[in-house]
Structure formats: C-alpha cells, structure tokens
Amino acid sequence: MAELYTVSDLHLSLPDMTRKPLLGAAPRLEILKGLSFTIPSGEILGIVGGSGSGKSTLGRALIRLLEPTAGSISFAGLDITHLPESRLRPLRCRFQMIFQDPMSSLNPRQQVAQIIAGPLGVQGLDHSPARIADALDQVGLPRSFAQRYPHELSGGQRQRIGIARAIALKPEFILADEIVSGLDVSSQAQILNLLAGLVKDLGMTLAFISHDLSVIRRLCTRVLVLQHGRIVENAATEQVFNYPQAEYTRELLGSIPLPDPDQAWL
Amino acid sequence: MGDGRIQVRRSAGARLWLSAGWLLFVTLIAIFAPWAAPKDPLAQDLFSGRLPPFWVQGADKTFILGTDSLGRDVLSRIIFGARIALAVALIAGTLTCLIGATLGLLAGFLRGWVDVVISRLIDIWMAFPPVLFSVLLIAVLGPGLFSIILAIVVIDWTRFARVIRAEAMGQGAMDYVAAAQVAGRSRLGTMLVEILPNVLPTIVVLLTLEMGIAVIVEAILSFVNLSISTDDPTWGGMIAEGRTSVHQAWWVLVFPLVTLFLTVLAFSQLGEGLKDRFDPVLR
Amino acid sequence: MSFLSIRNLSVQLKGGQRLLRSVSLDVQPGEVRGLVGESGAGKSMIGKAILGTLPQAVEVVSGEIWLDGVDLLTLPPRPRRRRIGALAALIPQDPLTALNPSRRVGPQITGRLIDILGWKRPEAEARARELLAEVQIDVVERVLRCYPHELSGGMRQRILIASAFAAEPKLIIADEPTTALDVTVQKQILRLIAGMQAHHNTALLFVTHDLGVVSKVCQTLTVLYGGLVVEEATVRGFFNAPQHAYSRALLAATPKYTDPDASLLPVPDAVVQALEAQVAAADRAWHG
Numbered sequence A: 001m002a003e004l005y006t007v008s009d010l011h012l013s014l015p016d017m018t019r020k021p022l023l024g025a026a027p028r029l030e031i032l033k034g035l036s037f038t039i040p041s042g043e044i045l046g047i048v049g050g051s052g053s054g055k056s057t058l059g060r061a062l063i064r065l066l067e068p069t070a071g072s073i074s075f076a077g078l079d080i081t082h083l084p085e086s087r088l089r090p091l092r093c094r095f096q097m098i099f100q101d102p103m104s105s106l107n108p109r110q111q112v113a114q115i116i117a118g119p120l121g122v123q124g125l126d127h128s129p130a131r132i133a134d135a136l137d138q139v140g141l142p143r144s145f146a147q148r149y150p151h152e153l154s155g156g157q158r159q160r161i162g163i164a165r166a167i168a169l170k171p172e173f174i175l176a177d178e179i180v181s182g183l184d185v186s187s188q189a190q191i192l193n194l195l196a197g198l199v200k201d202l203g204m205t206l207a208f209i210s211h212d213l214s215v216i217r218r219l220c221t222r223v224l225v226l227q228h229g230r231i232v233e234n235a236a237t238e239q240v241f242n243y244p245q246a247e248y249t250r251e252l253l254g255s256i257p258l259p260d261p262d263q264a265w266l
Numbered sequence B: 001m002g003d004g005r006i007q008v009r010r011s012a013g014a015r016l017w018l019s020a021g022w023l024l025f026v027t028l029i030a031i032f033a034p035w036a037a038p039k040d041p042l043a044q045d046l047f048s049g050r051l052p053p054f055w056v057q058g059a060d061k062t063f064i065l066g067t068d069s070l071g072r073d074v075l076s077r078i079i080f081g082a083r084i085a086l087a088v089a090l091i092a093g094t095l096t097c098l099i100g101a102t103l104g105l106l107a108g109f110l111r112g113w114v115d116v117v118i119s120r121l122i123d124i125w126m127a128f129p130p131v132l133f134s135v136l137l138i139a140v141l142g143p144g145l146f147s148i149i150l151a152i153v154v155i156d157w158t159r160f161a162r163v164i165r166a167e168a169m170g171q172g173a174m175d176y177v178a179a180a181q182v183a184g185r186s187r188l189g190t191m192l193v194e195i196l197p198n199v200l201p202t203i204v205v206l207l208t209l210e211m212g213i214a215v216i217v218e219a220i221l222s223f224v225n226l227s228i229s230t231d232d233p234t235w236g237g238m239i240a241e242g243r244t245s246v247h248q249a250w251w252v253l254v255f256p257l258v259t260l261f262l263t264v265l266a267f268s269q270l271g272e273g274l275k276d277r278f279d280p281v282l283r
Numbered sequence C: 001m002s003f004l005s006i007r008n009l010s011v012q013l014k015g016g017q018r019l020l021r022s023v024s025l026d027v028q029p030g031e032v033r034g035l036v037g038e039s040g041a042g043k044s045m046i047g048k049a050i051l052g053t054l055p056q057a058v059e060v061v062s063g064e065i066w067l068d069g070v071d072l073l074t075l076p077p078r079p080r081r082r083r084i085g086a087l088a089a090l091i092p093q094d095p096l097t098a099l100n101p102s103r104r105v106g107p108q109i110t111g112r113l114i115d116i117l118g119w120k121r122p123e124a125e126a127r128a129r130e131l132l133a134e135v136q137i138d139v140v141e142r143v144l145r146c147y148p149h150e151l152s153g154g155m156r157q158r159i160l161i162a163s164a165f166a167a168e169p170k171l172i173i174a175d176e177p178t179t180a181l182d183v184t185v186q187k188q189i190l191r192l193i194a195g196m197q198a199h200h201n202t203a204l205l206f207v208t209h210d211l212g213v214v215s216k217v218c219q220t221l222t223v224l225y226g227g228l229v230v231e232e233a234t235v236r237g238f239f240n241a242p243q244h245a246y247s248r249a250l251l252a253a254t255p256k257y258t259d260p261d262a263s264l265l266p267v268p269d270a271v272v273q274a275l276e277a278q279v280a281a282a283d284r285a286w287h288g
C-alpha cells in the first residue's frame, strides 16, 4: 500500500501569548515534539491521547491550517510542509477536516444549506438543493433542516452538519476530530458505518481522533497514542489493545468505563 | 407563564417601529419641506416677533409653534433645519462607516503588517483632541455643509475601525473561518462571505449611532457658529438663538431641542431595533 | 421530597410543534440521574427550561418545575433567576460558545463567585486555582491567562466543570460534560462528582450518550425519545432488564469494547416506527 501521508520529525510550536512581554515577540510553546509516522492510503488511523496532548494541533498541521516549525509532512508524494496558501488551495479539496467544536465550526449566520453548499461551490462542484438534501440524508438528518440556522439545532445535529459538509466533497483524506462523542449511540453507529463504507468503497483514508476506545477498537486499523506532544505508541489496533507497550497506554486501557454496572471502576 | 421573554420581544418590536416611524416622518418632511412648511423660514417680520405657540394666550394661530425674535416661523425653520440635519447624518454617517468599517475589517481579519499599519494610524489619530481638530479643520476650510461632513468623517472613522477590528479578530479565531480555508475559499472571499455577515449587526448599530452623533455634532457646530451661514435654519443655530431669549420666549429653544433629542434617540434605537428584528441568531 | 421535580413539562416552538411532550422527572438530593436518548430528543431543552434560558423561538406551554419546594414557573423572572443562581449550576454542552471569546479564562471563572456570591477577589482566585488542579489541569497559571481559543477542547470543558463546581451548588445540570475528555481525566472528574454527591448531597442531572459513564455514576436513568419519556429505571434495572424496545436497541448500538467485531446496529426501523407512533399518540392525547 502506498503511503498517503509521511510525517517525519514534526515539530510545532505556537506563540504563548500569556507570557508575551510588552514589547517584542512572545515566547514559543512547543506543542508537537518530533512526531514521525505514516498513514497508508485506505487506512483508518486512530489517534488517542490525553486532553491537551496535541491531537487537534497535529490534525491542523496535517491539513496545513498550521505550519510546522520543523520536520516535514508529505501528502501523496508532495512535500506540503511549507507550501504557501496559494499553492495549497488547489490541493484543499483532497484533504478535509471535521472540527472538534461543532458550534464554532459552523457560521452562525448561514443556514445549513449554505454551510454545506459553500465548499462545494468554491470547488466548482454540484451544489444544487438536491445535492444538499442528499448530504443531509447521508448523515441521517431530515431534509427540512436545510433552512435552519446552527443555533436552532441540537449538539449532535450540528456535529452531523459538519460531517456532511466534509464528506460531500468526497476528499481522499478526512481528519475527524472527536466527531462522534456528541452523538447518541444509534446515530454514532450510523456515522461509523458510513465512514467505514466510504473507506471501503471510495478508498478514502481517515484519521480518527477520539477518546472512546471502544469506537477506536471497532473502527481503526492502526492506533497512535500521544502524550504531551510525543508518540508513545504506534501499532496495529489489536496489538495496542492486547499488548500495550507504553505505561500510558495501559493506564488509558485501565480507565475505560464499560457499560456494565457491576464493573468496579471508580 | 412566569416568563419575561415574550414581553421583551414585544417592546423590541415597538422600539423598531417607533424609531423608524419618527425618522421616516422627519425624512419625508425634510424632502418636501417647501410644501410642508407653512411659512417661508427666512421671512422676517419684526412686528410679529416672539409670538407664542398657538395654544398660548396672544398667539397668532398661523404661526403654529410661534416665532423667534425676528418674527420668523419656528415650525418652518425646524422643518427646513431637518434637511441639513438629515443630510449631514446620512452622508457623514455612511462615509464614516464605509471608511472605518473597511479599515477595521481589513486590520482585524488580515492581521500581520496590515493590522500594524492601521492600528498605528488609529492610535496616532486618536491622540489629537477631537474638538480642537474639527475647529481647526473648519477654520481652514471655512464653514459649510461640506466641512462639517468632512470634520465628522475625519474624527469618527476611528470609532468604527476600532470596534470592527476587535470584532473581526474575535470572529477570525472561530473554527468556521478555518473551515472556509480548508474548503479553499480565498482570503477576500472569506472576509466578505463569512466574516462580514457576522459583523454586520455591529456595523448597523454603530452606523445608526453615528448618524445620531452626526446630528449632534452638526448642532454643536451650528451652536458655536461654525456651521452653515447663520441665516440658513439649522437646529443647532435655533437652539443657540433660543438660549439667549429663553426667559421671554421659551418656545424658540424648546421645540428645536425636543426635535433634536427625538431624532438622536430614534437613530440610536433604530440600530438596536433592526438588530433585534433581523439578526437570525437572536431570533 | 425531591430536590428537583419536573411535572408534565411541555415546551413548544412558537409555531406550535412540541419539543418536550409532558416530561416528568425527579432528582433527589444526593442522586445522580442520567438522561439519555436520541440526539435532538430534547435533553438540553430540559436543562434550558429549568434554568430559564430557552431560546426565543421556544416557549413553555404547560407543566411545573419544582426546585427545592418552589415552582420556578410561577416566579417572576428576577426572583427566579436569583433562586436558580443560588441553587443550581450548568455545565453547558458547548464549551466554546459558553465562554466569552474575548476575555481571559481566569476572570470568567472568578467573575461568578465575585459578582453573584459576593466573594473577595483573592479568595475567588485561590478557589479557581484549587478547582483547576482538581480537574487535572497541570498548567494552571498559563490556563488562567489564556483566551478560550488558545485551549484544547478538553481544557475548555474542564474550565466549565470547574466554574460549575466553584460555588458548590445544590443541583448541577451536566450536559454531556465529559465528551472531550480522555478516559483517565474523565475518571478523575467522575470521582470528583461522586465525592460531591457523597459529601455535599449534591443532586445531579447528567446528560450523556455514553452508557459506560451512565453505568458508573448514575443511580437512576430516564430515556427520552422525541421529547417523550419512554423509560424510567434504576441503572441496574436498565442494564439487566431494559423494558422498552428503544432501550434494548440503544444497548445493542453501543460499541462493545470486549467484542470489537460485532457490527454496529443503528436502532431498527421497526422500533423507530413504533416510537414515532407513540409520539403521535401522545400528541393526539394532548390536542384532543
């Protein structure tokens, strides 16, 4: 299998505005501290790790919303580490992101139809009402939602609008940042089946950030465990769950709340 | 049910209709001033000086709101004064808004050196005391409608620029802007399609507020005799004249003052009213 | 007497469509009641109705909300807000919109303590530090000075948990409070909740989709579908012998950690149709 993404020794730091002196530049806060891994095409990579360990930041670097400070990222054989926005734009429709925070990732003053149609229009794809209705069907929302504003939806419904917007573009790669935690288990099952289907039928590649280890185990082929901006484990899913190498991974696996009132846990 | 929200909404509607109604009324009267005014606003008649309004003893019923010390009809002067007040409000308000909001939007959204340049400019600009600035400007240009408008624009664009810059910056940190970038939308497109609709409610509120301020500034400048030539009726000029004779003829002061007050109030309420009524997020 | 008691609460869009259909539920002091159900079922709406923060387009049409012996819906707005502010706190579902984007996080946590409860500033700040440490934030000083967008999703969520806990309210409405937290931090938070429940007799209404979490912290459970309560049970009862077909379908749709290859089954169409019929019947009874 060809590698879709090759990441080597990725470093990323952001300015720490809380310690910015009155004059001069802010000191930098190192968030990703040298990550190397690959994502073969057609694979579903699970990314897990502590809250604040840098998963979303890594995601934003992969789709080049953030520019790495050192190291390199190549996508489909192309070095995109420092590509300027103008050169990235033609590539944009090939990799997409579904954001962690559903409310802030939807424009509050656009209706759902506009939100989904926007990227399709920019890319010159079909964005007729029928296409929008189709996209809503896919994520299990009623078509009448096309005329709603984001604040008129529930949390899980908003999240599914974000999912619909990204998959409507039929990209080669999707980074899904914590997209099922706000869904009820039935919608979650539907979305997971949908994603698995896209991977199988369209050969899409997926990076799936989640805290729900049962979902990761169900969906992913490989798992990356992050802690404080470093990779502590990177192996095939069953390997990670059956023979965890890192101390941190063991701690995570030991903290899973199983849906069983008899499990002693707290 | 013990729930205050429905009442709040009703009064928000009333606010919009009352303020819009008053402004529409003033605008119509200003446009059709030659027909709406009962008398010639400039016609002096020293024999009918300081006549009281129609309901007071000794009034001449044809001078509905009385006359000033030169015998000019107060109502007609207020009506003609509305022309200048509204012209200044609309032109100065719109220009200030266009310049200030555009610069603010660019600085807040593009950041980088654009922001540095515009922010510096705002800081330097605001270091000048505004009244001194305007008096100086008019002293150089000479009084007149054009100088008043210019003075207002020159002083007040920074208010728009500062507020809109902060607002655009806040919106720029939201993920929907990142989502637009991921979708491949250009910077300019993102600014116009994604950010602008989200700062528009603020712009509208500021714009109507600015129009009210323009009316006041025009009145103040007329009051200190820096505006239009003294013969032309202006609300500020009338207030200045009325002040000197308030003990003999209160109506010369009170009627233009009330009109001015209502118009400024209506402008400030109009913005909030429009926002309550048309902003989808508040509905 | 229950601390929170909702009786036959109906809430509708101003156009007429009902979003909550005669919902009744109780939370005793020291009890954690789970609230689960389909996305869009109206779980957040219940929380908003209690706190009096329903959106403008939505109104309460009937029912009672008793909080500590007083029906909130009969109170005028101001005393009602004061009562709620003193007794209850919300952990909102949407952290980023609940925080003011242009203010630093620190003052946002202490603000409530200072303004509403009249604490002194140093006291409030010390409490904020202590709470952030308790919710497992290890860079407390930096976080206090950050703007919300400079934090990770889970950090924002923990900020809101900390501010809800700060004043030790008697009732906490937690709307999916741990969705952005990794399992180890989640465990600490749930421990904290269990501690508050034990020491302060706090009542909790816990909205979540995670049945694993439900089984660990809740004692009782309400299942909602389309604004209708379809099952009320003790947690043990729910997991061992779910009564409603929808509850059974929910359990079946949960990914099994121990059996990863089991295929995920969304709620079957037959069950959905039966549920829709139940909702329609409730509406007929309501209008009839």
Ligand SMILES: Nc1ncnc2c1ncn2[C@@H]1O[C@H](COP(=O)(O)OP(=O)(O)OP(=O)(O)O)[C@@H](O)[C@H]1O
Pocket (backbone or CB within 6 Å): A014, A015, A016, A017, A029, A031, A049, A050, A051, A052, A053, A054, A055, A056, A057, A058, A100, C149, C150, C151, C152, C153, C154, C155, C180, C181, C182
């Ligand atoms: N714009 C920013 N400026 C400064 N620091 C930031 C910024 N964005 C994120 N950080 C910091 O980077 C670190 C990692 O954040 P990130 O959002 O990647 O975490 P995460 O792994 O996604 O966590 P979570 O699971 O809680 O969402 C955090 O400590 C956060 O405070």
Ligand SMILES: Nc1ncnc2c1ncn2[C@@H]1O[C@H](COP(=O)(O)OP(=O)(O)OP(=O)(O)O)[C@@H](O)[C@H]1O
Pocket (backbone or CB within 6 Å): A151, A152, A153, A154, A155, A156, A157, A182, A184, C013, C019, C038, C039, C040, C041, C042, C043, C044, C045, C046, C055, C057, C058, C093
């Ligand atoms: N302002 C509004 N106008 C119209 N419909 C609304 C509005 N706000 C919410 N709704 C609808 O009310 C229903 C209940 O929403 P609520 O937020 O309570 O769902 P929820 O149970 O919390 O779901 P989730 O688990 O996805 O957060 C949803 O179907 C939603 O679409």
Ligand SMILES: [Mg+2]
Pocket (backbone or CB within 6 Å): A055, A056, A057, A100, A177, C152, C153, C154
């Ligand atoms: Mg994150």
Ligand SMILES: [Mg+2]
Pocket (backbone or CB within 6 Å): A154, A155, A156, C043, C044, C045, C093, C175
């Ligand atoms: Mg909700």
